[in-house]
Amino acid sequence: MLRADDLVFAHPGQTSPYHFSLSAEAGEVTAISGASGSGKSTLLDLLAGFLSPSAGTLLLDGTDIAALPPEKRPVSLLLQADNLFDHLTAADNVALGLPKGIDKGTGKEKVRAALAEVGLGEFADKPASTLSGGQKQRVALARTLLRDRPVLLLDEPFSALDDETRRTTRDLVAELTRRHGWHTVLVSHHADDIAALAQRHYRLSDGRLIAA
Known part of the structure; x- marks a missing residue:
């Protein structure tokens, strides 16, 4: 379980700090909603390690990870923008998620397997610039598979997709979350x-998370 217990944080000049508490189970999607400016991005930055709380704990299966820097934290972050390099192939973009020092042949097999798992096995050699928005998000998810981190943070990942692509990508996220036992936290408007994906739903209001 991923559990945040009263993570306290205030931006400079913010008079009333945020107080974040939530639970996210392995193999489930936990959704976060709230008005613009309510603190959703701040919460994700705290979970990812880009911001440090002034108090509180962040536990993953009983281990406090709040002091870990972003690169050491068992967390992957997928944004609305896919963060691919358009001049690289799909396979080369996925390979950026490989751990350092991995054997070249083994790495190539893992990349191909990850692309196949997201339904893009035949697109390995396609430049990212030629892929659709949905295909780019799938490549980003394949890269996440190689990182093998148990927490997946999604920040409005479907906003730029058309309705049909949104549904199929959403289904893929749900399946990968179950299959790999991820603790997936989704921020969405x-x-x-939220109705299609989330087993748990929190709404941000007045700086606090409320079970919805």
């Missing part, structure tokens, strides 16, 4: 995404 879209009620349909």
